[in-house]
Amino acid sequence: LEEAAATGTDVQDHDHHGIRQVLRELGVEAHNAAWSTGLRWGSSTAENTRAIHSPTDGRLIGSVAFATAADYDQVVKTAETAFKTWRLVPAPKRGEIVRQIGNKLRQYKEPLGKLVSYEMGKILQEGLGEVQEMIDICDFAVGLSRQLTGYTMHSERPAHRMYEQYHPLGVVGIISAFNFPVAVWSWNAMLAAVCGDVCIWKPSEKTPLVAVAVQHILKEVLQENELPEGIFNLVIGDAEIGAAMAADSRVPLVSATGSTRMGKKVGEVVGGRLGRALLELGGNNAIILTEHADLDMAMRAVVFGAVGTAGQRCTTTRRLIIHDSIFEDVKARLLKIYPNLPIGHPLQDGNLVGPLIDKAAVEGFTKALEAVQQEGGKLLIGGEVLEGLGYETGTYVKPALVEARNEYHTVQEETFAPILYLIKYSGGVEEAIAVQNGVRQGLSSSIFSLNMRETETYLSHAGSDCGIANVNIGTSGAEIGGAFGGEKETGGGRESGSDAWRIYMRRQTNTINYSDQLPLAQGIKFDV
Numbered sequence: 313l314e315e316a317a318a319t320g321t322d323v324q325d326h327d328h329h330g331i332r333q334v335l336r337e338l339g340v341e342a343h344n345a346a347w348s349t350g351l352r353w354g355s356s357t358a359e360n361t362r363a364i365h366s367p368t369d370g371r372l373i374g375s376v377a378f379a380t381a382a383d384y385d386q387v388v389k390t391a392e393t394a395f396k397t398w399r400l401v402p403a404p405k406r407g408e409i410v411r412q413i414g415n416k417l418r419q420y421k422e423p424l425g426k427l428v429s430y431e432m433g434k435i436l437q438e439g440l441g442e443v444q445e446m447i448d449i450c451d452f453a454v455g456l457s458r459q460l461t462g463y464t465m466h467s468e469r470p471a472h473r474m475y476e477q478y479h480p481l482g483v484v485g486i487i488s489a490f491n492f493p494v495a496v497w498s499w500n501a502m503l504a505a506v507c508g509d510v511c512i513w514k515p516s517e518k519t520p521l522v523a524v525a526v527q528h529i530l531k532e533v534l535q536e537n538e539l540p541e542g543i544f545n546l547v548i549g550d551a552e553i554g555a556a557m558a559a560d561s562r563v564p565l566v567s568a569t570g571s572t573r574m575g576k577k578v579g580e581v582v583g584g585r586l587g588r589a590l591l592e593l594g595g596n597n598a599i600i601l602t603e604h605a606d607l608d609m610a611m612r613a614v615v616f617g618a619v620g621t622a623g624q625r626c627t628t629t630r631r632l633i634i635h636d637s638i639f640e641d642v643k644a645r646l647l648k649i650y651p652n653l654p655i656g657h658p659l660q661d662g663n664l665v666g667p668l669i670d671k672a673a674v675e676g677f678t679k680a681l682e683a684v685q686q687e688g689g690k691l692l693i694g695g696e697v698l699e700g701l702g703y704e705t706g707t708y709v710k711p712a713l714v715e716a717r718n719e720y721h722t723v724q725e726e727t728f729a730p731i732l733y734l735i736k737y738s739g740g741v742e743e744a745i746a747v748q749n750g751v752r753q754g755l756s757s758s759i760f761s762l763n764m765r766e767t768e769t770y771l772s773h774a775g776s777d778c779g780i781a782n783v784n785i786g787t788s789g790a791e792i793g794g795a796f797g798g799e800k801e802t803g804g805g806r807e808s809g810s811d812a813w814r815i816y817m818r819r820q821t822n823t824i825n826y827s828d829q830l831p832l833a834q835g836i837k838f839d840v
């Protein structure tokens with residue numbers, strides 16, 4: 313108990329999963345600071361301290377102080393100062409720092425992946441996958457640091473040259489969600505870093521400890537390179553700190569990942585000051601199974617998409633739009649798989665479905681199932697909250713399958729839990745596409761079909777209206793090389809690969825006159 317008090321960690325039989333060791337290795341043990349500027353940690357105040365419990369077994373992992381408005385202000389000032397130095401470092405040299413961050417993440421992949429799994433509740437394979445995603449975006453950003461290219465164009469005036477260049481933007485605010493507690497930060501921060509920006513990260517209040525761990529890893533790299541504080545900053549806090557960031561004109565870009573409800577508020581506030589908002593919000597993702605689908609292949613994608621991360625991915629498959637000729641077959645296949653899903657502690661080998669993040673999420677799951685049944689939906693299997701040995705937290709649920717109609721109010725909403733709605737269509741692929749597009753969100757989508765006319769129609773301008781549209785793979789598990797994000801109420805932002813970097817920079821058009829004349833554009837004569 314003495315040790316528990318000293319470390320702030322509930323030590324009792326923790327180490328059957330080696331978590332104590334992980335916390336020690338990552339420097340998170342006894343952590344209690346509300347903010348960090350990379351090299352410095354803020355001092356904590358007892359009244360702001362909150363306990364962080366694991367959704368996997370309810371144990372106290374550690375406690376962490378939440379930042380005050382004054383803490384936040386201090387961090388922004390430090391970031392502003394660091395920006396003046398960092399923007400002058402040549403981009404490929406900034407890339408070199410990101411390369412070293414990637415290498416450190418490789419070194420810490422195991423413990424960090426484990427902590428992601430323990431604090432958030434995703435299975436270890438996915439926790440490690442999340443850290444791999446961070447490593448991948450570092451590699452991508454290193455290459456990018458030698459590009460960041462603009463166009464050159466021809467001037468209409470003789471002996472003139474025109475081109476565009478991209479300059480660093482300034483302080484980038486990053487608000488992240490609990491379900492990808494570190495990867496989404498890295499998509500933003502690593503691109504922003506090579507672009508010459510400095511970042512302030514406000515992680516989810518539900519998963520602050522992994523953020524603390526990442527900040528310790530960054531500190532090693534900053535120290536080894538004798539870089540100043542303020543390039544990578546962390547401010548732990550809840551919605552209030554996020555809202556302060558949205559309203560802060562010292563932060564020219566706010567990248568916010570989370571619910572549509574949050575995004576609407578952030579978008580409005582950032583828009584109100586004409587800042588830039590990069591919004592990555594909720595999805596309501598569908599897979600279409602046409603009569604030409606390879607069902608053996610499709611089933612693996614559907615189940616991973618629907619129950620992976622316990623339905624807590626923005627790209628989770630929530631709707632399955634099935635041609636009526638194969639509806640009964642698909643239903644029977646799923647009803648065979650669902651009873652055997654291994655649900656349990658995500659650090660235990662063999663389990664594929666971990667817990668929901670908290671009791672409120674469980675309530676959301678149960679309420680959505682009640683509501684959809686009241687609307688006429690038919691619960692086929694699942695929906696129970698698990699009890700008994702290993703399930704004492706009340707956060708483990710049985711993934712549900714529901715026969716439903718797309719227009720049901722419940723189906724139109726994103727419930728962040730493992731509910732898969734089976735929806736029948738009877739016409740051609742156009743009908744299935746209309747059903748798929750018939751929601752307010754527009755993140756990820758996919759079709760399983762071996763018929764070229766169907767798949768090409770689906771990918772055409774009359775096809776899927778989502779930011780991600782896949783053929784013969786599922787809705788979740790995107791690679792970092794492509795731009796990630798969605799349309800409509802998903803917010804329209806793009807992160808990660810392709811040319812998503814452009815939003816982190818300001819664009820400038822330059823015209824240079826190397827003649828001894830001063831011709832005006834559009835042939836205007838203005839003789840003085």
Ligand code: NAD
Pocket residue numbers: 487488489490491492496514515516517549550551552553554555556558569570571572573574575577578591592593594595625626627726728755797798802
């Ligand atoms: P959430 O909206 O509750 O919180 C997300 C973050 O926003 C947290 O850091 C929170 O503190 C902050 N926040 C909340 N209200 C705010 C406000 N008014 N102003 C500023 N900040 C505020 O979301 P969550 O429960 O953590 O995550 C789940 C949601 O995130 C789902 O809807 C999911 O689809 C979405 N998500 C989207 C993507 C994507 O890339 N599109 C990725 C991951 C998660």
